[in-house]
Amino acid sequence: MDILDREDIIKEVKSKPLYAILGSGGMGVAVAKELDGQDISLIFVEMDASKAETLKEQGFDVEIGDISDYATISALDVLNIDVAFILSSDGEANLKALNHLKILKPDIYTVSRAIDQNSKDRLEAAGVDSTVLPTRAAARIIVQAVERAATLKKAHELQKVIKEMGQGKLAIVVHNNPDPDAISGAMALKEIAKSVGVESEIIYNGLIGHQENKAFVNLLDIDIARVEEYNPSQFSKLALFESAIPGTNNLLPPDAHVNIVIDHHPVGTTEVKADFIDIQPEIGASATIMTSYLKELGIKISSELATALLYGIRVDTQEFKKNATQSDLSAAAFLTPLVDHEILSQIETPSMSTETLDIMGHAIKNRQVTGSYLISNVGSVRDRDALPQAADYLLNLEGVTTTIIFGLTEDTIHLSGRSKDVRVNVGEVMREAFGEAYGGGHATSAGAQIPLGVFSGTKDKHTLMKLVEEAVVKKLFEVIGVEIEDKEKEE
Template sequence: MLSFSHVWTYRRAGGQLLSNSLKDADSSLKSAVKPRYLILGSGSIGFALAKELRESNKLVIIVDKDEAKVETLREEGFETILGDISDPELINNIDLKNVVAILFLSSNNEANRKGIENFKKVLNPDIQIFSRSSDIINKEKMEDLGADYVFMPSKLVASSLSRSLERAESVHRGNRLARWLKGIRDKKLAIVIHDNPDPDAISSGLALKEISKSLGVEANILYHGKIGHQENKAFVNLLGIDLSKMEEHDPKDFDEIALIDCSIPGVNNMVPPNSYVGIVIDHHPPGETEIKADYIDIRPNFGATATIMTKYLQQLNINISKTLATALLYGIRTDTQDFKRKTDPADLSAASYLYPLSNHGILDQLEQPSMATETLEVLGEAIRNRQVIGSYLLSNVGNIRDRDTLPQAADYLLSLEGISTTVVFGVTEDRIYISGRSTDIRVNLGEIMRQAFGEDAGGHANAAGAQIPLGVFSATKDRQTLLRLVNEAVVKRFLNAVGVESTAE
């Protein structure tokens, strides 16, 4: 190894190349140059970074042990030092006064490790250390030595390509959706959202209506049931969203059907089972059921269908009005519980895009709605009738008029100490409605609901629901007997599905 004290360093002055001893050059460097970034190892990565930093008007010093590389870099105008990055004496010959970060970018793991170890002993803690590693084992060793950030080039390349592929996929999906809609131009589209819709479903339907309009397709948003949750009522009223009840329209009035925030005809929607469907866009996992449609986009990793629809609006370069932006942002926030439940980076990215376009006065009003009397009564019943088996809490709230009260009660009960999964259920004239929430990473609540209660059940790993026709139970004349039979059936089925014996508190 060349002794650092015998290295010749060069600098350009007055158009002439001068040579001095390292001591003289170092002294000149200290007085004339204040390096901000120190790059140790000038391979392809180090050289590319040095160029990027210089183009950003950053000051750079490069250290490399290859004399030919050093000379080439000097000819390119870089301040360069000839030296071995693993040499413990190297640090004594570099002015670190104004260095922000030191980057060990050699392809030699051992040299990078030794360099980190040597520099870490004397560095000001304000100076950040970055390092390159070829594998996870060396990455961990470098981090143990004090490196602030260690990267693996192969992972960075893979991540960059993955992001590019995601963009390509987004372009592909946007073009396919636009092509399908252009194919039904001048026709009428029924945008069907799930029964008793929430802000995610409503805002997603609104987004597809806007996309359809931009491509010459007339569309109506249809739903069954009612908008019962007080927040959902405020959402529709404050934003003036135009929705129609399915019962008010003849299906023959429409040429095509799109299912939004649901995916199977007849499951949580009033579309007749086995109906032909043109579009399905959803974020709920469909389970084992085969989805049939001309165009299908189901992304279970996303926290909201509104996120998917925001991506389409961006890709198709469609202007997003303040009303639509507010609706989509609120849809994302409610379905992810303000990004605390089942949230993907795409949800955060979409929300960030929508935030400056939204009406924050309306968002503030939506976040502080009054609690309906029925919601309070159901919550009281859920607390009073709770059955606790281990970390599971089940509660039969009896007769209900508004099924939207059930998920609110399930959310609230999940905050009780020692509880990781809640199931709240109630009975209408012809159905049992069930809502569940879970924070237990071992539990996939959607799959458990489907296993326990059949095809009209499902959802996500931490939020799911089910509805069961009363069937033979509906013949029971005594309501209290009916509620007791329902309680026994629901509790038994759920506990069997999770493999827990029923020994209630």
């Protein structure tokens, strides 16, 4: 044995990692319990004979000795120890044990209990890998517990408001052109309503535009109704989700009485009125707020709901690159094991139909670019969802900051606009050009649907398209302050 290199023997016999807990005490036992179930070997070093006996009775390997004695440490198979937890309540003894260990195995991984800041500093100077100040750790856990208790209290309040609104269904109205964050969060609210025996429906106005968002709704089989199917008299309760003011970017009239408002957008100085309000502008996604509610209420989350919520958080935080807080990351970590990853990847890479591809082709071919504004008329379409995709895609063109794509279905002219120019509000352009009844949307993304009946008297569809094009172009340049005359001179 003497002639063999000891390291080689260790490599041969060693099967699982060996952890040592030096100076067991209450904390040592607690750490051992935390490690229970992991595939490791564990050895205790305990000075107190009766404590050692108790540990042995519990089935642990125990060496009896004082951890501040070099003899105790050197009697251990130190070279074989991967991690040493030095946890006695005696700071000096911990420091000595650390020094002994380092002499015997300089690269041993050590975690030590510190008694105070001075003891922490000295342990660190002696090369400890990690220290724990129990009072500080306990304080952190207490603060976390308080935060969780506050979320649970809020979640109970929400349940109470839903339950107390009397008989009937809850209408969950999401903002116009709802995105995955709004839809998934509304689904979570639906589950919370269900947990107190209240039925609900999710209602939206506008478009569910992107191919990804369409895939999201289809693949997860999401039940969401359009405004046309909304009959307010069927509902006795009203929740506004991801939107805070009735009539502002949602289908409600401005005087609607809302019971519940949940949002993560700042509302400025506007007064929000509701029985229950949870607006957290610092959070990256509404789906995060709802995930904490579900988690604290202990409501079972289906894989569809988990997938929807995680997708909502990822889209809103742009894959955690934008506005992602610790809460968003925790919610994502909580949801990940519940997610259907196959569906998630299908949502993220939806297949493009041949018609969409054709429309993209027409949009590219027929584009008219004036300065940084691109307008394209793609003619007849069956799948109007291809229009926002084309509008998005052409926004990538060099020098282009605003795109407007037109298409014609059987009886309606559809427009889709996108802008990354801060001076242009395409939602306003659409509203001003066609009125609230036909046009709407956000500053960066908007659309309009004009029934051909509006242009009655003109039979030829191409003439109609030309008229619409002129109206939009005129309005667009009016809004952005470009003289059309100048533009025409240039052409």
